[in-house]
Amino acid sequence: MSTNFLYKSYPVLQETVPLVELGNWPTPLERLPEISSRPLLLVKRDDLSHPLYGGNKVRKLELILADVKRKGFREIVTAGGLGSHHVLAVAALGRELGLRTTGLFFCQPVNEHVRNNLLLEMEFGTEMHFVRDYPGMVLRYLRIYLARRFNPRRKTYLLLPGGSNALSTLGYIGAVLEMRLQLREQGLPDPAAIFVAAGTGGTAAGLLAGIALAGMDTLLHAVRVVHPSLLGRRKIVGLARRSLRLLARRGVNIGDAASRLDERLRLEEGYLGEGYGFATDTAQEAIRRFQEMAGITLEGCYTGKAAAACLDYCAVREGSSRPVVFVHTASSTHREIKLSAAERELPPDFRWCFTGSPCRRSCSLKGWNRPFCEIASRDNWRCL
Ligand SMILES: Cc1ncc(COP(=O)(O)O)c(C=O)c1O
Numbered sequence: 001m002s003t004n005f006l007y008k009s010y011p012v013l014q015e016t017v018p019l020v021e022l023g024n025w026p027t028p029l030e031r032l033p034e035i036s037s038r039p040l041l042l043v044k045r046d047d048l049s050h051p052l053y054g055g056n057k058v059r060k061l062e063l064i065l066a067d068v069k070r071k072g073f074r075e076i077v078t079a080g081g082l083g084s085h086h087v088l089a090v091a092a093l094g095r096e097l098g099l100r101t102t103g104l105f106f107c108q109p110v111n112e113h114v115r116n117n118l119l120l121e122m123e124f125g126t127e128m129h130f131v132r133d134y135p136g137m138v139l140r141y142l143r144i145y146l147a148r149r150f151n152p153r154r155k156t157y158l159l160l161p162g163g164s165n166a167l168s169t170l171g172y173i174g175a176v177l178e179m180r181l182q183l184r185e186q187g188l189p190d191p192a193a194i195f196v197a198a199g200t201g202g203t204a205a206g207l208l209a210g211i212a213l214a215g216m217d218t219l220l221h222a223v224r225v226v227h228p229s230l231l232g233r234r235k236i237v238g239l240a241r242r243s244l245r246l247l248a249r250r251g252v253n254i255g256d257a258a259s260r261l262d263e264r265l266r267l268e269e270g271y272l273g274e275g276y277g278f279a280t281d282t283a284q285e286a287i288r289r290f291q292e293m294a295g296i297t298l299e300g301c302y303t304g305k306a307a308a309a310c311l312d313y314c315a316v317r318e319g320s321s322r323p324v325v326f327v328h329t330a331s332s333t334h335r336e337i338k339l340s341a342a343e344r345e346l347p348p349d350f351r352w353c354f355t356g357s358p359c360r361r362s363c364s365l366k367g368w369n370r371p372f373c374e375i376a377s378r379d380n381w382r383c384l
Pocket of ligand 1 (some may be wrong): 055056084085086162164197198199200201202203204302303329330331
């Protein structure tokens with residue numbers, strides 16, 4: 001019997017949407033009255049979704065990796081920032097299914113969390129390439145694809161950064177169905193608001209589509225953690241709509257859900273700070289409160305910023321009787337790697353993250369990641 005709530009809720013999908021069962025479902029829905037009791041704050045513990053590497057990617061990858069296997073691919077190439085959770089999850093979960101991962105990494109501010117993720121990439125066997133900028137990333141994707149195209153043993157699946165598409169977005173529709181049942185079991189009404197970090201927007205889109213499909217009177221607060229040129233309302237709503245249409249094509253009655261998406265979405269734009277991956281004071285404070293009051297670990301790039309928005313909301317709605325759910329999307333199950341000989345094994349383009357010597361590629365990121373370059377040069381950041 002499947003534990004995935006998409007299959008449980010819509011058994012027809014077992015025939016029409018391939019899925020590999022990887023995660024530990026359902027993930028707990030825990031009350032955090034010590035942080036906020038009215039409104040009651042709950043946390044959806046997707047950080048515990050997989051014993052090797054948890055977080056939001058697991059729900060997406062159950063669908064993506066099934067597609068990869070079904071189409072006979074043996075390798076995956078994908079991309080993300082230096083500390084990408086996405087590339088890490090693809091490498092960890094793909095390896096369980098016998099797939100190899102190539103990761104293309106672009107610059108982001110380097111901290112302990114990012115360093116640990118780079119070492120984990122090594123542990124999971126990722127082939128790592130540093131890319132200077134967006135065009136460089138596209139070219140590298142193409143080069144790898146063309147180089148392996150005629151080699152049947154290296155047939156490579158191209159997966160965009162974040163792995164957000166109509167198919168993977170179904171994963172978070174399942175999460176809403178799962179969460180709704182848990183709320184009922186705990187005797188709680190539908191939440192007034194759900195908070196989640198939004199990067200490429202797939203997680204938010206799935207939650208939004210799930211809320212509309214379940215007919216819930218809930219607002220989704222998608223907390224943008226990337227430059228506005230990379231994510232806006234249209235992208236999230238469009239992805240949610242395409243995902244619902246996919247469901248409809250695969251035999252699910254979606255009613256009028258696709259027409260109720262826009263009204264359910266709140267895009268939170270005030271928590272990014274100076275750019276993707278940059279620490280903010282409000283996120284640091286949220287991280288501290290979750291850790292000290294509930295023993296829950298967040299990080300600064302995604303979940304800390306989403307939690308800051310969520311705490312601000314709870315403070316303003318003090319006394320309100322409807323619950324609020326925070327979706328914890330960063331893994332808490334992976335190993336913390338002690339800095340050791342492992343870093344010497346890293347490809348040369350990445351060693352500057354550990355040694356303090358300059359990045360040899362002289363990074364030239366522009367536009368969407370410009371704040372990084374500006375601050376980097378202002379503060380004599382070592383990668384420049
Ligand atoms: C910890 C964490 N939370 C949230 C997100 C955002 O997910 P999405 O790209 O689907 O918006 C990511 C994406 O990498 C992530 O790593």
